[in-house]
Amino acid sequence: MKHSVLRTPGLAFKLLLCISTFIISTSSFAQESKEITLQKAIQSKHYIFKAQTALPMRGGMRQLTSEYDLKVEGDTVTAYLPYFGRAYIAPIDPGKGGIQFTSGENNYNSRIKKKSWEITILPKNIQEVRQLFLTIAPNGNARLQVISNNRDPISFNGYVEVIKNALN
Numbered sequence: 001m002k003h004s005v006l007r008t009p010g011l012a013f014k015l016l017l018c019i020s021t022f023i024i025s026t027s028s029f030a031q032e033s034k035e036i037t038l039q040k041a042i043q044s045k046h047y048i049f050k051a052q053t054a055l056p057m058r059g060g061m062r063q064l065t066s067e068y069d070l071k072v073e074g075d076t077v078t079a080y081l082p083y084f085g086r087a088y089i090a091p092i093d094p095g096k097g098g099i100q101f102t103s104g105e106n107n108y109n110s111r112i113k114k115k116s117w118e119i120t121i122l123p124k125n126i127q128e129v130r131q132l133f134l135t136i137a138p139n140g141n142a143r144l145q146v147i148s149n150n151r152d153p154i155s156f157n158g159y160v161e162v163i164k165n166a167l168n
Contacts, residue, residue: 035138041162042110042117042136045072048163049134049142051156056084058152068156070132070144073163077121078102079129081144085152091128099146099154101126136160 041047051068071078081099103123121132133145144156
């Protein structure tokens with residue numbers, strides 16, 4: 001008489017339990033590996049914040065449909081972000097709207113608070129932007145707050161990616 005694995009309830013349950021445990025442990029290992037890679041990128045200052053939504057001080061949340069980011073590569077910080085809100089002084093070049101700069105001189109501080117990274121960047125040679133506050137969760141989700149000298153503050157929600165080939 002042939003016995004099928006699926007016809008034996010106890011054996012089928014044990015097999016399903018083993019497969020489930022394997023899948024959960026594999027996904028847990030992958031998540032831990034992603035967190036370690038992200039942690040190394042943050043410590044070595046080689047990551048990109050990709051903005052998905054903008055939250056201006058005045059008005060509602062705006063979904064971003066184009067690629068906007070803040071790139072940290074060593075001591076260089078490059079911002080290409082939109083701006084929605086009130087500006088107290090008009091820019092000299094109207095074609096340079098938004099928050100766009102490259103700064104090689106920055107005060108950069110990072111610390112871990114409640115399992116998230118809190119990063120403060122103070123660009124020294126950029127007059128429009130006073131401070132950048134970036135909070136990064138272990139899964140890579142992040143929030144960026146930009147404090148300007150001549151504009152209302154603005155926040156962005158998005159995620160952080162490791163710069164490819166930066167950790168090799």
